[in-house]
Amino acid sequence: MKIGLFGFGCVGQGLWKVLHETKGIRADIKxxxxxxxxxxxxVPAHFFTTDPAAILDDPEVDVVVELIDDADAAFVIVSxxxxxxxxxxSANKKMIAHRLPELxxxxxxxxxxxxxxxxxxxSIPIIRNLEEYYDNDLLTSVEGIVNGTTNVxxxxxxxxxxxxxxxxxYAQANGFAESDPSLDIDAYDPKFKLCILLLHAFGVFVAPEKVLNFGIGRLQDFDIHFAKSRGQVIKLIARCYREKDKVSGYCIPRFVSENHRYAHVRNEYNAVTLESAFSEHQTFAGKGAGDKATGCxxxxxxxxxxxQYKYEYRKFSQNGTFFDTSxxxxxVYVRHQYEGQVEESDFRTIEERYIAAHSRYWIGEISLAQLQNARWLSDPGVNVIELGTDYTDFASSH
Amino acid sequence: MKIGLFGFGCVGQGLWKVLHETKGIRADIKxxxxxxxxxxxxVPAHFFTTDPAAILDDPEVDVVVELIDDADAAFVIVSxxxxxxxxxxSANKKMIAHRLPELxxxxxxxxxxxxxxxxxxxSIPIIRNLEEYYDNDLLTSVEGIVNGTTNVxxxxxxxxxxxxxxxxxYAQANGFAESDPSLDIDAYDPKFKLCILLLHAFGVFVAPEKVLNFGIGRLQDFDIHFAKSRGQVIKLIARCYREKDKVSGYCIPRFVSENHRYAHVRNEYNAVTLESAFSEHQTFAGKGAGDKATGCxxxxxxxxxxxQYKYEYRKFSQNGTFFDTSxxxxxVYVRHQYEGQVEESDFRTIEERYIAAHSRYWIGEISLAQLQNARWLSDPGVNVIELGTDYTDFASSH
Structure with missing residues (x-):
């Protein structure tokens, strides 16, 4: 195999090194x-070019590895x-999530x-497992911690x-977050991954715009204290699941108990849990960020x-499932500041209310579609965190 | 697909139920x-037979699912x-581990x-991942908690x-251990799994007799107190790894720190960690025992x-690796009772010694080959536990 490589950052350089050290994979970067x-x-200068055509039009190059930042330029190269x-x-989640139908x-x-x-x-081989091992309609749910930066x-x-x-x-100083960290903090990055998972898990194309991403940027000490007082930690969870022909998905922070398996997934580690037939679940854990992990x-x-391995996208051809969040x-826990800031009628039930001078929260049930469309969701004074199934109210947890 | 089923215990009955409830897999049990x-x-009586030939010689049956206990009878059916x-x-680890070359x-x-x-x-899709995703020689190590009973x-x-x-x-009363639990307690079961992993991970056939299995049957309060005093728990670990052309493997209890990821793998859960190129590791976790998990x-x-999926055994055809534990x-921590009970000359070094009236232990380094052949290893008064890499001696850990 002759490889044409686009981009020579840390992943590209690591790849160069491994390909020159490993006997098993007979592939050269040309x-x-x-x-x-x-x-x-x-690396010697004659390996480099600034002209994409020098790779794309070279008949000897049979594999193109695309490792650049720019999503639009990446699409031009890949296509x-x-x-x-x-x-x-490629490892360009933003480009792939947005261009999946064309790709x-x-x-x-x-x-x-x-x-x-x-x-x-x-580094977690999740797509390959969805393609190969969970290639049937026995799979019911895929969820997990899929963003390293916010987990750090x-x-x-x-x-x-x-x-x-x-x-x-801290995360920025240690290379875990970009100087503009909004892609991670506001949960766009995990949403892009979720869109890719949605296709390989359930065979549906979902445009990123249709999926709710609510990040951790509005997290305040009040929320953190709330979590701790209930023996919980907060994790940013991407989730999708299937019920008959309908597939749903979203990306929101969640309270999970300190003993929950997700609580032990720390720092740049990711973990994805699949539920399938017989309602058993499997968890795949590994580093979800970093050059070495991506290089793997x-x-x-x-x-x-x-x-000649290729994705078969078997579920896409199989079924007529569609994305529907209604x-x-x-x-959810909805922390806000003043009366009327959050629309009570958007909720199906409100089970707990806490009211103090400058902070209040509700705990209640809301449909995902309603939450996505709620006018107050864009209000920076409102924070929303999902409650895990192991949540109990203040009285019963003490 | 027409299935001929051998054995109708819990797994078989669960399979019957799921195949009749799931639309995705078009397979009938004939x-x-x-x-x-x-x-x-x-299930209606006409489905049953006591004659293996009624399935094996039925040209309509294209898939045989073997779910019986007896390893010898299972081999006759499978072959x-x-x-x-x-x-x-099949899910018969004992039969498979012993008959891999013939199969x-x-x-x-x-x-x-x-x-x-x-x-x-x-339920952990480890063989498929070794076959499909880790199908190259970048894999260096496979280890983990692979026995549910001892983990409970x-x-x-x-x-x-x-x-x-x-x-x-407790484990026996709750269906996690057989009335004769020695296959699990003495680590035969995890050893059989290790032999299967050795083939799919590194392409080597290793007869179970060649692999050290040392279980948890000799665990005494003294050992448990030792672990707790160092902030450790004990897990039964099966491990194999490759270094150049040599592959080694064994199954021994290990002290791991209370914060180690293995410490969070509780009860009937299993976890397998793979290390590969770029030295990143992935962990696969899920239920490792129980009818539903096996049914999955x-x-x-x-x-x-x-x-028409089949294992390719690619590593076997690729390489000339061989099993060698020297x-x-x-x-290791070696707890014993009296002077001379354990042969000091078997060790490369002895770093700690504790001596009291009825119990003593050494901590030292020994080659696996030496340990396998040590005469004192069969002495029921001697217990051996490996030290994890995060072990520190008593002085430095306090």
Missing amino acids: RICIKHPDKQRP GALERGKAVV FALQQKTGAPFLYEGACCA ILSKIFEENIGFQEALA AVLSDISALRY DTILK | RICIKHPDKQRP GALERGKAVV FALQQKTGAPFLYEGACCA ILSKIFEENIGFQEALA AVLSDISALRY DTILK
């Missing part, structure tokens, strides 16, 4: 397309490579394989008794291409 | 071969079915698929402050047969 030719690099019949490996169609048309395990929970922040908050801002600063997945994809009922 | 025709059963070109699903040869000869995900950690017992001991005998009685795996195997150095 050419590397970069943006800035003047940077000092640990161009597929059009030319080349196999493609699916391109694979059908050209027959070229497109693998992207690294786009979803980095939440771990810091609950293990070191610090506030959100301080934890965010990219390398496994390259390795799979030795056997039947999903969430039990 | 005939069920049982031993005792007079038992009351929740008979493969010889007749039928696909076979492998039969598959090569007949081309018939033989799947046995349920034989290794029940160890969880009880450390979470409820009871002794070994009481915990064993059997059902997934049946489902995979829809696509380079494996273990750091």
